[in-house]
Amino acid sequence: LIGFLASIVALIKETISVIVNTTDRIDAIKFDNTAFAEWLGYARYAMGDPLYILFTSVILISIGVTLWTYLLKGIGYIKTILPW
Amino acid sequence: VITKKSLFRKISILSLAVLVFISSLLGANANTANAIGVDTAIKLVGGKAVVRALAEKVGMTLSKKQVDNVAGFIEKKTFDGDPKAIEFANKANNLTSSGSSLKEGFKKYLLDPSAWLLGLDLLFLAADAFQDGYEGGTPVDLYTKCVPPGSSRVWFNADGATFSSSSGWKFPMYANDGSKTAYIGMFQAPYASGQNSGYKPQIASDVSVKTSIYGAGYVDMSYSMIVHTGELKTSKVEYYSNSEFTSRGLNIEQLIAKMPSSEYNICSYPVTEEEVINTSNVDNLISDSFNNDTYVTNTTYNIEIEMPDVVNYDDSTPWNDVDTNLGKEVAPPPPDSDNDGVPDETDSDADKGGWLENLLPIVTLIIIFDLLKAVIFYLARMFEFILTIPLIDAKPIDNVAFEWFRTAKIVGIEIYSVISLLATIGLSFAVYKVVRRLLP
Numbered sequence: 001l002i003g004f005l006a007s008i009v010a011l012i013k014e015t016i017s018v019i020v021n022t023t024d025r026i027d028a029i030k031f032d033n034t035a036f037a038e039w040l041g042y043a044r045y046a047m048g049d050p051l052y053i054l055f056t057s058v059i060l061i062s063i064g065v066t067l068w069t070y071l072l073k074g075i076g077y078i079k080t081i082l083p084w
Numbered sequence: 085v086i087t088k089k090s091l092f093r094k095i096s097i098l099s100l101a102v103l104v105f106i107s108s109l110l111g112a113n114a115n116t117a118n119a120i121g122v123d124t125a126i127k128l129v130g131g132k133a134v135v136r137a138l139a140e141k142v143g144m145t146l147s148k149k150q151v152d153n154v155a156g157f158i159e160k161k162t163f164d165g166d167p168k169a170i171e172f173a174n175k176a177n178n179l180t181s182s183g184s185s186l187k188e189g190f191k192k193y194l195l196d197p198s199a200w201l202l203g204l205d206l207l208f209l210a211a212d213a214f215q216d217g218y219e220g221g222t223p224v225d226l227y228t229k230c231v232p233p234g235s236s237r238v239w240f241n242a243d244g245a246t247f248s249s250s251s252g253w254k255f256p257m258y259a260n261d262g263s264k265t266a267y268i269g270m271f272q273a274p275y276a277s278g279q280n281s282g283y284k285p286q287i288a289s290d291v292s293v294k295t296s297i298y299g300a301g302y303v304d305m306s307y308s309m310i311v312h313t314g315e316l317k318t319s320k321v322e323y324y325s326n327s328e329f330t331s332r333g334l335n336i337e338q339l340i341a342k343m344p345s346s347e348y349n350i351c352s353y354p355v356t357e358e359e360v361i362n363t364s365n366v367d368n369l370i371s372d373s374f375n376n377d378t379y380v381t382n383t384t385y386n387i388e389i390e391m392p393d394v395v396n397y398d399d400s401t402p403w404n405d406v407d408t409n410l411g412k413e414v415a416p417p418p419p420d421s422d423n424d425g426v427p428d429e430t431d432s433d434a435d436k437g438g439w440l441e442n443l444l445p446i447v448t449l450i451i452i453f454d455l456l457k458a459v460i461f462y463l464a465r466m467f468e469f470i471l472t473i474p475l476i477d478a479k480p481i482d483n484v485a486f487e488w489f490r491t492a493k494i495v496g497i498e499i500y501s502v503i504s505l506l507a508t509i510g511l512s513f514a515v516y517k518v519v520r521r522l523l524p
Contacts, residue, residue: 037476045481049478054515060474
């Protein structure tokens with residue numbers, strides 16, 4: 001019984017350790033100075049400021065509108081499922 | 085038929101096109117100084133913008149007057165034929181390998197990034213010299229007074245300054261630890277490192293120095309001086325040292341170590357309490373460095389904390405008290421009475437129901453909340469990053485062909501600007517059509 005409990009304790013400790021490590025790794029993720037941000041910097045230089053700002057703004061607004069549309073649709077589906 | 089509605093649309097699109105065109109030109113010019121030659125940059129964005137950009141490159145802080153002087157100097161249209169300029173250029177013959185044109189000499193330095201610091205310093209020298217004129221002057225005695233140390237404990241003294249045609253000016257450097265002053269060594273003035281016998285400032289006077297000790301002891305400084313020569317009446321030149329000297333910066337510990345005795349106290353001055361070096365207080369040194377509005381070097385502080393191998397955790401010890409048991413060997417816990425390795429039923433943990441039962445819910449809740457917090461913060465940071473994508477700074481592409489394309493012109497018109505403008509207008513029109521279709 002003691003051995004079984006010890007293995008459960010070890011499992012729990014390992015799980016806790018993994019969760020803590022995962023938390024640390026999520027906290028450590030940075031978006032600045034990444035390869036993607038660097039690529040965007042190159043894109044801005046190549047496209048020129050006006051075109052880049054217009055292009056990225058249009059994409060962002062389009063994504064926002066699309067997500068908003070799907071959100072409204074999702075709310076509609078949930079409303080149809082609910083009995084009241 | 086032009087209706088009010090269609091007229092409004094046309095005016096809107098035309099305004100957008102004009103706005104985009106102006107923005108495009110501004111955006112293209114912002115990167116010009118870095119991407120192309122100085123001569124072309126001067127034509128495109130003006131000498132002042134180039135001077136500012138170059139000064140920023142080398143970490144210098146220029147006053148408006150300095151920018152005006154240098155810009156005016158390099159923008160002179162009749163410069164090449166100016167006899168005074170040629171005379172000066174001949175004296176500064178290390179600048180004129182490509183001929184008697186001082187402008188060409190400057191370009192040689194300005195186009196070589198490794199020599200930008202020297203090039204700018206020489207620009208200051210020449211600009212100020214031309215401003216003061218070639219009236220000739222009488223050499224004066226060497227300025228012998230002790231130079232005030234300014235805001236710091238390291239300074240230079242005009243007394244003892246030397247000039248050689250091969251290495252230029254050198255100044256004796258001193259340091260003070262609050263009680264005594266010591267000679268550290270001869271400092272090679274950065275601007276003079278490339279000068280030779282063509283330009284011989286014989287006397288230096290009115291040297292004022294402001295130095296700063298950064299963090300772990302790297303020394304930075306700015307200084308101004310009036311240089312007298314046989315040809316120039318006076319020319320006040322301000323120099324701002326940066327990497328040229330900081331790369332050779334001495335650690336503050338090394339400075340103090342070089343203070344053997346008071347016999348070096350050749351430059352006494354009243355020492356205030358603020359000037360006392362307290363090497364044990366690193367925070368003061370760091371805050372000093374950030375209080376100075378000058379060039380700051382990248383300094384890394386490695387603080388190593390030696391932890392004892394054995395730590396006695398005593399819950400009764402307040403956090404702000406010194407635990408006198410730190411580092412001491414801790415007596416091992418008393419063995420079980422029956423020594424069978426199995427916890428006794430009378431153990432304290434067993435009385436409380438075991439550590440797992442007491443601790444697990446709290447720990448689990450805390451780490452799960454931490455995880456949730458991290459995920460939420462991650463999503464928030466990602467959202468913030470996505471929103472700032474249009475504002476990301478442009479990164480120059482280090483490609484000769486592309487740089488050529490950016491600056492290529494046909495009949496005086498930049499191809500890149502035109503293409504960028506057309507693409508912007510096209511995209512704007514496409515967006516307009518889509519929006520018009522989607523929104524009735």
